[in-house]
Amino acid sequence: MPIEQADAVFQGGGVKGLALVGALLEFERGDAQVAINDWVNVAGTSAGAIVAAFLALGWSPSRLQALMKEMPYERFEDWGPGGEIIGGLFNLARHHGLAHGEYFRKWLDGELQGATFAQLKRPQAAGPDKTGDEYRLRMVATDVTSRQMLVLPADLAKYRLPGSADPIDPDSFKVADAVRMSMSIPYFFQPVVLESIEAPNQLCTIVDGGVLSNFPVWLFDVEDRAPQRPTFGFQLTGGKGIGGALRHIVDGLGWPVRLGTDIFHTASEAWDKRFISHSTVVRTCPIGTGDVGTTEFKLSDERQQGLLSGGEAAARTFLAGFDPENYVNTFGKGLA
Numbered sequence: 001m002p003i004e005q006a007d008a009v010f011q012g013g014g015v016k017g018l019a020l021v022g023a024l025l026e027f028e029r030g031d032a033q034v035a036i037n038d039w040v041n042v043a044g045t046s047a048g049a050i051v052a053a054f055l056a057l058g059w060s061p062s063r064l065q066a067l068m069k070e071m072p073y074e075r076f077e078d079w080g081p082g083g084e085i086i087g088g089l090f091n092l093a094r095h096h097g098l099a100h101g102e103y104f105r106k107w108l109d110g111e112l113q114g115a116t117f118a119q120l121k122r123p124q125a126a127g128p129d130k131t132g133d134e135y136r137l138r139m140v141a142t143d144v145t146s147r148q149m150l151v152l153p154a155d156l157a158k159y160r161l162p163g164s165a166d167p168i169d170p171d172s173f174k175v176a177d178a179v180r181m182s183m184s185i186p187y188f189f190q191p192v193v194l195e196s197i198e199a200p201n202q203l204c205t206i207v208d209g210g211v212l213s214n215f216p217v218w219l220f221d222v223e224d225r226a227p228q229r230p231t232f233g234f235q236l237t238g239g240k241g242i243g244g245a246l247r248h249i250v251d252g253l254g255w256p257v258r259l260g261t262d263i264f265h266t267a268s269e270a271w272d273k274r275f276i277s278h279s280t281v282v283r284t285c286p287i288g289t290g291d292v293g294t295t296e297f298k299l300s301d302e303r304q305q306g307l308l309s310g311g312e313a314a315a316r317t318f319l320a321g322f323d324p325e326n327y328v329n330t331f332g333k334g335l336a
Contacts, residue, residue, distance in 0.1 A: 002035040003324065005229045008055070011215040012046025012208065013236040014185065014294030018304055019287045020051045020234050021068055022311020024061035027232070031319050040229065041136050043219045045209035048234070049139035049182040050108070053175050056120050056137035057112060067111065069304065073297035078103040096205075097190030101180060104189075109176035117153040117178070118171040135170075140209030140216055141181040146196065149212040151219070152178040159194035159204065167197055182209045188295055217280055221329040226336040230327055232283055239289035282326050285318040287311050 010020050027036045044052035054064050078100045079087035088098035120137045133154050141150045150156075153170035156178070160167050181192045184207045192206040209216075217233035288310055292303060299307075327335050 002030055002033050003230065004035060005038045005040055006034075006036050007041040007220045007229060007231040008039050008043070008052070009215070009217045009219055009231060009233045010042070010044035010048030010051050011233070011235045012044065012048045012183070012210045013214075013239065013289065014047050014183075015073060015296055015299060016236050016239050016289040016292050016294060016307065017047030017051055018068055018299075018307035019236060019289055019311035019314070020048065021061060021065050022308035022313075023234050023285055023287055023315040024051075024055075024311075025065060025308075026312045026315035026319070028061050033324060034319055034322060036232075041138075041220050041231075043138040043140070043216065044182075045140045045214050045216065046183040046185070049179045049209070052137055052139065053108075053112065053115075053179055057115055057175070065308065068308075072103075072107065073299065075107075076101075076104045077297055091190065092187065095190040097184070097186075097188060099189050101184065101189040104183075105176055105180040108179060109174060112175055115175045116172055117175060120175070121171070137175070138219055139178055139182040140213050140219075141178075141184070142207050142209055142211040143204050144191075144207055144211070145202065145204040146199075149209070150181075150206070152181065158197050160197060162193060162195050162203065164195075168194075181206045184208050185295065186211070217284060218330045221331060221333075223331040223333070226333045227329055228336050230283060230324070230335060231329065232285060233280065235284050235286050237286050237288050239292045239294070282322075282328060285315055287314040 010017070013019075027034065030036065039055045042052040042055045044050070051064070054067070059067075076099070079098060080091060080100065081087050082090065091100060092098050117135055117137070121134050122136060133151070135153055138154075139152050141152055142148075143150055150158075153173055156168040156170045156173055158167075183189065184191050186207050189208075194204050194206060196202040196204050215233065215235050217231065217235075220231050221227075289307060290310065292299070292307060324335055
């Protein structure tokens, strides 16, 4: 019998995340060894967090594919009055991001039907997993004020909403709001601001998780036992960083902004490229994304289909070479 249950971790990459859906379709079709019909725990950063959220709430890859084809990508560039130049630069100066990100948040919340993390807790009898986390869905964000990586929703309890007296309750927090934090690409989307519990009155700036960990394939690993099911990583390779019309805006703002965007992309990619352990290689499906840019929201139908088809082809290649006997996690534990 093939492996039918698995956990998954998805890398971020903006609009390139379409390729992740193509890979999921192929994993569902599967082969003699792997045919996944149940993604038990899922996690991701930025665009990977979007895919993970839908899977956690029961969406099938084919349903997700249909949604991706109809996504209002261009409307995610909500510069406001004046368009990308006047409105975008005003937002950048006042809110520290060219686009508000509010259209995306509302759109995602509508598609997820207002889901909160309470819907994604493990059954009470099961309790937290060996990592101590109660939630089947996790996503990574970055607190650049406190200089730490956040794993949402669990780390939300460290904060309160500005103006609120109480800490955030992760259970009642909306999934869409957490995804919005994880995909707050510096300079492009307005960052999210929360107030620290540990340092009262300190406002913390929350941005894209890719600043610290764009591909946390280790997130479900534990040291004290062999895993009951594999964790598969889906890693986007190639493509461009900031794409389309946004690049000339960044270039026009001079070297400080250009350097900042280059630092962000280096931080989100360099570690994964250079320090790849054996445990990462044996369970990671690398997916090429051609020359598509992270924020290239005006993708033609042909380029969208190219990302989907590329994801399917990459998954076929990975599955053809996958051997469950060679699987190990970060701690060197093979499958039980």
